[in-house]
Amino acid sequence: MGVNFDPLYIFELLPRIIRYIPITLLMAVLAMILAIAVGLMIALARNSKNRLLSAGAAVYISFFRAIPMLVQLFLIYYGLPQLFPVFTKMDAVTAAIIGFGFKQAAFLAEIFRAAFHSVDKGQMEASLTVGMTKVQAYRRIILPQAARNALPGTGNIFISLIKETSLAFTLGVVEIFAEAKMQAAESFRFFEAYLAVALIYWLLIIVYSYLQQKLENVLDRPYRS
Amino acid sequence: MIKVTNLRKRFGDLVVLNGIDFEVKDGEVLTIIGPSGSGKSTLIRCLNFLERPDAGVIEIGGVRVDAEKCTNRDIRRLRLQTAMVFQNYNLFRNKTALQNVTEALVVVKKMPKKEAEELGMELLRQVGLEDKRDNYPATLSGGQQQRVSIARALALRPHAILLDEPTSSLDPELVSEVLQTIKKLAEMDTTMIIVTHEMDFARDVSDHVIFMADGNIVEQGPPSEVLDHPRHERTKQFLRSFHANRKR
Numbered sequence: 001m002g003v004n005f006d007p008l009y010i011f012e013l014l015p016r017i018i019r020y021i022p023i024t025l026l027m028a029v030l031a032m033i034l035a036i037a038v039g040l041m042i043a044l045a046r047n048s049k050n051r052l053l054s055a056g057a058a059v060y061i062s063f064f065r066a067i068p069m070l071v072q073l074f075l076i077y078y079g080l081p082q083l084f085p086v087f088t089k090m091d092a093v094t095a096a097i098i099g100f101g102f103k104q105a106a107f108l109a110e111i112f113r114a115a116f117h118s119v120d121k122g123q124m125e126a127s128l129t130v131g132m133t134k135v136q137a138y139r140r141i142i143l144p145q146a147a148r149n150a151l152p153g154t155g156n157i158f159i160s161l162i163k164e165t166s167l168a169f170t171l172g173v174v175e176i177f178a179e180a181k182m183q184a185a186e187s188f189r190f191f192e193a194y195l196a197v198a199l200i201y202w203l204l205i206i207v208y209s210y211l212q213q214k215l216e217n218v219l220d221r222p223y224r225s
Numbered sequence: 226m227i228k229v230t231n232l233r234k235r236f237g238d239l240v241v242l243n244g245i246d247f248e249v250k251d252g253e254v255l256t257i258i259g260p261s262g263s264g265k266s267t268l269i270r271c272l273n274f275l276e277r278p279d280a281g282v283i284e285i286g287g288v289r290v291d292a293e294k295c296t297n298r299d300i301r302r303l304r305l306q307t308a309m310v311f312q313n314y315n316l317f318r319n320k321t322a323l324q325n326v327t328e329a330l331v332v333v334k335k336m337p338k339k340e341a342e343e344l345g346m347e348l349l350r351q352v353g354l355e356d357k358r359d360n361y362p363a364t365l366s367g368g369q370q371q372r373v374s375i376a377r378a379l380a381l382r383p384h385a386i387l388l389d390e391p392t393s394s395l396d397p398e399l400v401s402e403v404l405q406t407i408k409k410l411a412e413m414d415t416t417m418i419i420v421t422h423e424m425d426f427a428r429d430v431s432d433h434v435i436f437m438a439d440g441n442i443v444e445q446g447p448p449s450e451v452l453d454h455p456r457h458e459r460t461k462q463f464l465r466s467f468h469a470n471r472k473r
Contacts, residue, residue, distance in 0.1 A: 080302035122315035
């Protein structure tokens with residue numbers, strides 16, 4: 001008797017699982033946008049001279065970095081409706097996006113904060129001396145330079161996000177991992193099914209890493225001597 | 226005209242500016258010299274509130290600001306009267322040479338982009354860098370960066386230009402191109418305040434020299450007096466050590 005492994009079954013499964021890539025990417029991309037928006041606000045609040053804002057941001061970062069993703073998803077999807085009935089209308093995909101986004105915002109806030117700090121102080125001084133307001137200086141001079149510093153770290157967060165979307169199956173969302181799981185349960189070919197989905201994650205990350213490298217090259221252009 | 230009255234600044238217990246008074250007439254060049262730690266950089270940085278003075282009145286081109294009672298709007302109005310050239314150039318690193326010059330014209334003065342670019346090119350020509358318009362700062366030499374920063378300062382047509390040790394970060398062979406550029410401005414009657422260690426240059430371009438030590442103005446007057454016939458022992462000592470260093 002040979003090894004119980006059917007490589008052809010993997011090829012049979014791939015197209016079925018690939019059909020669910022859009023929902024995986026939708027969650028990852030929307031959660032990322034949410035995380036960037038919230039993370040930026042938290043980073044600015046953390047850097048603010050206002051003690052209350054800064055302390056609030058510190059508590060946010062501490063809390064969301066500490067609790068496991070799964071606990072947070074359950075808290076949002078199963079817990080919140082108990083307190084606020086409006087949340088019963090929230091679908092699982094939305095809950096997942098909010099959960100992923102708010103958690104990664106905490107990690108991004110730290111990356112953004114370091115990125116802002118790494119921009120030379122003289123850039124703000126020069127902006128002020130030519131008459132810009134602080135807001136103009138941030139938008140046109142500081143933020144673009146910080147963005148380039150933050151890109152590698154931010155990219156890692158996005159890679160984490162793509163992988164974390166697999167947890168959404170616990171809320172009943174059918175994405176690539178959930179589909180692989182169901183196929184495995186039907187065929188009892190667990191190894192093939194999970195290997196197939198693993199390969200798809202790998203492929204997604206390879207494609208994303210390639211795109212990020214391209215973007216880094218573009219953003220680096222002004223700084224190459 | 227620039228008029229500074231009783232300017233005071235301390236960092237904790239350290240008194241950095243101990244009641245500074247001076248005036249600069251339109252078209253004049255004032256040079257501030259003195260040992261490091263004498264407060265000269267703090268003084269020039271107080272004039273545009275990069276350092277906030279504790280007390281004193283600063284009047285530049287008709288804008289008068291009392292440090293003890295001023296709003297953010299007052300500070301911005303005062304800043305618009307001057308432009309600054311920094312020791313480390315501080316060009317916007319994410320902008321090309323031309324964009325560095327036009328940035329404030331477009332963003333602050335709301336000038337149409339085309340017009341700003343024409344003026345920007347004219348200024349780059351003036352500092353001899355029109356062929357570097359699309360270069361980013363990282364690809365320019367220190368001297369070239371400083372000349373772009375002078376063009377950036379000129380773009381705003383400020384009442385006066387503040388230069389904080391404009392050649393101190395430069396390799397020796399690049400110093401003269403920047404000094405030449407500044408000298409050209411002086412000949413065009415640009416009002417300037419310059420903090421520098423270049424004594425020959427100071428003698429050459431200044432109408433007025435201030436020697437500072439320990440937060441006070443020790444001596445001031447035309448360069449022929451302060452630099453060549455100083456009256457105070459502290460000034461003599463500083464200039465002596467300076468000449469001694471140079472001979473070494």
